[in-house]
Amino acid sequence: MTAAVTTPADTPGAPPPGPASARIRQPGARSGRWRRGRTASAAAPPAVLLMAGHRLVPNGPGHLRSLVETFLPWTGLVVPALLLCALPRRSATAAVAAAVVAAVWCSLFGGTLLDKRADGGYLTVVTHNVDEHNPDPAGTARALAASGADVVALEELGDATATYRRILAARYPYTAVHGTVGLWSRYPVSDGGTVAIAPWPRALRATVHTPKGPVAVFVAHLMSVRFALGSGFGVRARDAAALRLAAALRAERLPRVVVVGDFNGTTDDRALAPVTSRLRSAQAEAGAGFGFSWPAAFPVARIDQILVRGVDPRSAWSLPATGSDHLPVAASLRL
Numbered sequence: 001m002t003a004a005v006t007t008p009a010d011t012p013g014a015p016p017p018g019p020a021s022a023r024i025r026q027p028g029a030r031s032g033r034w035r036r037g038r039t040a041s042a043a044a045p046p047a048v049l050l051m052a053g054h055r056l057v058p059n060g061p062g063h064l065r066s067l068v069e070t071f072l073p074w075t076g077l078v079v080p081a082l083l084l085c086a087l088p089r090r091s092a093t094a095a096v097a098a099a100v101v102a103a104v105w106c107s108l109f110g111g112t113l114l115d116k117r118a119d120g121g122y123l124t125v126v127t128h129n130v131d132e133h134n135p136d137p138a139g140t141a142r143a144l145a146a147s148g149a150d151v152v153a154l155e156e157l158g159d160a161t162a163t164y165r166r167i168l169a170a171r172y173p174y175t176a177v178h179g180t181v182g183l184w185s186r187y188p189v190s191d192g193g194t195v196a197i198a199p200w201p202r203a204l205r206a207t208v209h210t211p212k213g214p215v216a217v218f219v220a221h222l223m224s225v226r227f228a229l230g231s232g233f234g235v236r237a238r239d240a241a242a243l244r245l246a247a248a249l250r251a252e253r254l255p256r257v258v259v260v261g262d263f264n265g266t267t268d269d270r271a272l273a274p275v276t277s278r279l280r281s282a283q284a285e286a287g288a289g290f291g292f293s294w295p296a297a298f299p300v301a302r303i304d305q306i307l308v309r310g311v312d313p314r315s316a317w318s319l320p321a322t323g324s325d326h327l328p329v330a331a332s333l334r335l
Contacts, residue, residue, distance in 0.1 A: 044097035047078040051104050062232020069268045070301055073290055076105040115288035121314035121332025124149045125306055127260035131324035132158030140322040141167035152184040153260045155221040178204040181219045195248045197241040212335040216254040220245055220261035238264050239271045246274035257309040264303050279307035282331035287316035293327040306331040
């Protein structure tokens with residue numbers, strides 16, 4: 001009599017046949033999701049430290065702090081980079097790292113993305129670095145005249161000054177031009193004079209007499225900055241000009257002040273704090289988004305500013321590109 005042979009499948013409660021890997025959970029299979037993406041996630045701590053601790057970045061040598069603070073919003077690009085690593089590889093580590101960086105970035109810049117524009121403005125101001133190498137200054141002047149602004153401030157006029165005077169005169173009969181900066185207004189202008197921020201005229205101050213009272217308007221073009229390997233971020237001349245402009249603002253007697261122009265720096269750059277700490281940014285209070293203005297082809301920083309004291313920004317926006325390498329920026333102000 002042949003003895004009966006039992007197989008594992010005949011045994012009550014036995015697991016179904018199949019490869020061992022299908023029946024037995026491999027040790028660490030779940031933890032693999034945490035091991036994957038560790039290398040890419042190493043970018044998260046430096047990004048968080050840079051965002052949260054940018055005020056601790058030393059400014060020398062090479063004015064590193066100014067460079068970091070100028071482009072600080074772009075540290076958020078670490079988030080999509082980490083997500084691109086996390087999703088295909090199902091990396092829990094990279095996903096958590098992306099979430100942490102995103103949370104810190106939103107705590108700093110989330111409010112900037114909100115649309116804070118509102119009605120109720122009375123005085124509309126436009127400022128534009130028109131670029132001395134602008135191939136179409138006449139077209140730029142016509143676009144600015146069509147903007148509907150009450151006051152237009154221009155920087156880097158150069159050899160095209162006469163063109164801007166001629167085209168803008170029809171809509172803006174009152175003007176003050178000093179060196180490479182100029183102011184055109186629908187309302188009477190007086191007390192126009194140079195503000196000495198540089199060895200040559202790069203800033204002016206004038207009183208604009210609106211129907212709701214006088215407003216002191218400053219138009220400034222701070223010195224250009226350069227970045228070079230070895231010397232770093234060259235902002236020394238710009239920062240010195242900012243100190244001189246700040247001194248003129250401290251001496252200003254009118255309660256309503258509007259400061260516009262190309263600052264060659266953002267309001268996040270604390271090297272410009274002598275000016276920006278005494279004023280309010282129209283874009284920050286009444287804009288939608290960062291309002292980057294330079295370079296016009298692909299803006300990466302807002303270096304063209306409309307700053308105020310004694311008036312309330314109601315709306316701020318950018319105008320379409322002209323022949324310049326900057327975008328014009330505008331703000332509606334309540335006096």
